[in-house]
Amino acid sequence: QxxxxxxxxxxVQPGRSLRLSCAASGFIFSDYPMHWVRQAPGKGLExxxxxxxxxxxxxxxxxVKGRFTISRDNSKNTLYLQLSSLRxxxxxxxxxxxxxxxxxxxxxxxxxxxVTVSS
Amino acid sequence: DIQMTQSPSFVSASIGDRVTITCRASQDIGSWxxxxxxxxxxxxxxxxxxxxxxxxxxxxxxxxxxxxxxxxLTITSLQPEDFATYYCQQADSFARTxxxxxxxxxx
Numbered sequence: 001q002x003x004x005x006x007x008x009x010x011x012v013q014p015g016r017s018l019r020l021s022c023a024a025s026g027f028i029f030s031d032y033p034m035h036w037v038r039q040a041p042g043k044g045l046e047x048x049x050x051x052x053x054x055x056x057x058x059x060x061x062x063x064v065k066g067r068f069t070i071s072r073d074n075s076k077n078t079l080y081l082q083l084s085s086l087r088x089x090x091x092x093x094x095x096x097x098x099x100x101x102x103x104x105x106x107x108x109x110x111x112x113x114x115v116t117v118s119s
Numbered sequence: 120d121i122q123m124t125q126s127p128s129f130v131s132a133s134i135g136d137r138v139t140i141t142c143r144a145s146q147d148i149g150s151w152x153x154x155x156x157x158x159x160x161x162x163x164x165x166x167x168x169x170x171x172x173x174x175x176x177x178x179x180x181x182x183x184x185x186x187x188x189x190x191x192l193t194i195t196s197l198q199p200e201d202f203a204t205y206y207c208q209q210a211d212s213f214a215r216t217x218x219x220x221x222x223x224x225x226x
Contacts, residue, residue, distance in 0.1 A: 045157075
């Protein structure tokens with residue numbers, strides 16, 4: 001069965017960096033674009049970034065553009081999100097998400113990993 | 120980026136009520152719209168895709184309509200397990216956006 005396992009979250013000081021990972025299994029990882037979505041405590045869902053199946057095309061939400069970098073290693077079936085110049089408002093649960101069944105609709109989500117930006 | 124605006128932000132309803140949530144896109148997105156349900160502490164769940172198609176396993180009391188810029192999610196005969204927050208999301212562009220959410224609460 002499809003599994004997405006998010007990891008790498010933790011408490012980090014403002015201005016520092018952190019790398020999140022998402023280990024994928026149960027499907028052909030290299031065939032699908034992958035996304036990151038985040039949710040600040042008590043707030044709504046915010047789309048963060050997408051990467052194409054081969055890793056050559058990347059798009060970012062306006063609030064993270066220039067600070068976050070999405071990447072993937074298809075040989076390891078792993079998705080990454082490098083978070084830099086972190087701010088308090090980046091505090092959120094970060095989810096790795098895929099759209100497997102219908103190609104564009106988010107039908108599989110990781111369990112999420114919490115990033116807390118605090119001094 | 121495409122902006123998605125949901126209304127209302129909160130709905131107070133009783134078991135058996137009919138609930139309708141509206142989502143408006145800032146530009147024409149055809150039928151590239153999904154609806155998600157999220158319960159506290161849980162991962163969002165896909166309910167509706169392609170504006171009106173019910174995801175496998177989702178009860179038929181949920182339905183979606185619309186195209187272009189205006190969309191609705193309707194829950195007929197609200198059940199106890201339906202109290203949750205609902206989000207729309209456009210899938211027309213790589214840069215996906217969600218609505219701000221609608222919380223369905225017990226009246």
